[in-house]
Amino acid sequence: MAVTRGFVGRRPADSSRVPPGQYLTRDFPVLSAGPTPYTPLDTWDFTIRGTVDQPVSWSWPEFQALPHEKVTVDIHCVTKWTKLDTTWSGVSLDTLLDAAPPEASHTVAFCDGGYTTNVPLADLRGGKAWVVDEYDGRPLDPEHGGPARLLVPHLYFWKSAKWIRGLELRSTDQPGFWEMFGYHNYGDPWKEQRYQGD
Amino acid sequence: MQPLDGNAMAGVLHDLFARDITTMGYKCTGCGKTGPVVEMAVYASGPGTVARCRDCDTILLMITERRGMYCIDAPGMTQPILPPA
DSSP: OOOHHHHHHHOOSSGGGGTTTTTEEEEOOOOSOOOOOOOTTTTEEEEEEEEEESSSSEEEEHHHSSSSEEEEEEOTTTTSSSEEEEEEEEEEEHHHHHHHOOOOOOEEEEEESSSSEEEEGGGGGSSSSSSEEETTTTTTGGGTTTTTTEEOSSSSGGGTTEEEEEEEEEEEEEOHHHHTTTSSSOOOOOOOBBBBTT | OOOOOOGGGGHHHHHHSSSSOOOOOEEEEETTTTEEEEEEEEEOSSSSEEEEEEETOOEEEEEEEEETTTEEEETEEEEEOOOOO
16 A cells, blocks of 8 residues: 555646646545544634743634634645635634734644644735634534634645644744655645655 | 554555564553554555554654655654564
8 A cells, every 4th residue: 555645646627726746626635644633612722822922812702703704725735636716714814913923933833633834924924824614614624624724725735734723933943743754844836845855 | 534554554564674564563652552563543644654552642653755765753662573574
């Protein structure tokens, strides 16, 4: 059995929206490195901590009260599938980060189940990232990262951390889970940055 | 998502070690559980293969393939026991 699945390319139908080496899928594959966490909403919170003046947390009701945006984006998994026009609803990282003005340049997303991934702070600002709690008009299913996941569609989808519980803001970079095991530190699908050294 | 068992890694482990590794014994550094590789909980759908302890979810083995090279890490597995080939 192959170690990794999905690394088989097929010719894309609309190449202008499909990064190099990717193929289009209408499915929404579930890829996971461990058991699916099921976090009760009455114990869920989202925290921004680290190099901030004061850490800040939102409970689920407080997170729901924040302004939500509906976004439609293309997503690109490092296992070579691309899904166009996915629809989500969530809170922009600009809103969350404004509540905790950072003095940092790097972030690490931390999640239920222990998953982490690192993203430069600049890649979470300027309307480029959200914490989403709905997919396709319905509450985000736990298999797809519910109750909430990070959404950073301009990077490979391993950066859109499922089951997110917060961001640690840092002045230095720290590789996350897949980054420590040889995947690219940044992960731009349009430069095909799948692995370290790409 | 339900995990597979260690048999999901049998092929690649045989390719790498030229023998059946699924019967190798190990001890989990997280909870001390002992058992054979075949009993590991294996998540093979992601960018890499992750084998976890069924009792405490500690990551026992990580296998990734990048540009034809296999990379193996065993962060949570200790005291491997393998009979002579």
